[in-house]
Amino acid sequence: MDVPSPTLFALLERIHGHLAWLGLALMVHPVFALRRPGPPGRPTRTSAWLAAGLVTAPYGIGWLIYPTYRERVKPGLLIDALPYALAFETKEHLALMTLALAWGGALCLHFGGGSPAGRRAARVVFACGALTGVATGLLGIIVASRAHGAW
Numbered sequence: 677m678d679v680p681s682p683t684l685f686a687l688l689e690r691i692h693g694h695l696a697w698l699g700l701a702l703m704v705h706p707v708f709a710l711r712r713p714g715p716p717g718r719p720t721r722t723s724a725w726l727a728a729g730l731v732t733a734p735y736g737i738g739w740l741i742y743p744t745y746r747e748r749v750k751p752g753l754l755i756d757a758l759p760y761a762l763a764f765e766t767k768e769h770l771a772l773m774t775l776a777l778a779w780g781g782a783l784c785l786h787f788g789g790g791s792p793a794g795r796r797a798a799r800v801v802f803a804c805g806a807l808t809g810v811a812t813g814l815l816g817i818i819v820a821s822r823a824h825g826a827w
Contacts, residue, residue: 678747679743685744685745688740688741689741692737692738693734693816693820695734696730697813698730699731700727700731700806700810700813702727702730703727703731703802704802704806705720705723705724706724706781707802709723710785710798715790716789716795721785724781724782724786724798725782727782731774731775731805732775732778735775750823752823757822757823760818760822760823761823763815763818764819767815767819770808770809770811770812774808774809776805777804781798784797784801785798
């Protein structure tokens with residue numbers, strides 16, 4: 677689906693980024709909450725699932741706007757700003773890794789949260805997801821500064 681206007685593209689692009697940062701903020705909560713001994717409480721479990729969901733939502737929006745990006749933005753980047761085009765591709769791979777780690781952390785917590793090893797695994801997976809997510813977000817900001825919907 678082609679996004680019909682630069683304004684709508686820019687709006688969706690910003691929603692995409694803001695939801696991703698909110699998901700990352702929620703991913704950090706279990707990293708700290710799971711340092712405490714004992715089974716995780718309801719707030720920790722809830723934030724884990726919300727983090728996975730809020731990281732998934734921008735991924736879906738990204739799929740929606742990608743055809744327009746590929747048609748209208750990417751060609752100019754490839755010609756005029758190749759490093760930004762390559763940074764975008766790196767961002768996409770890191771985003772998929774972040775998505776997998778968010779869901780992996782939530783599933784680790786869900787199935788293994790009753791044991792110290794399961795909580796430790798969930799904490800590590802969420803921490804790795806948060807780190808790849810921050811790298812993704814920073815690359816997204818850098819690419820968006822050059823590649824935008826004002827075609």
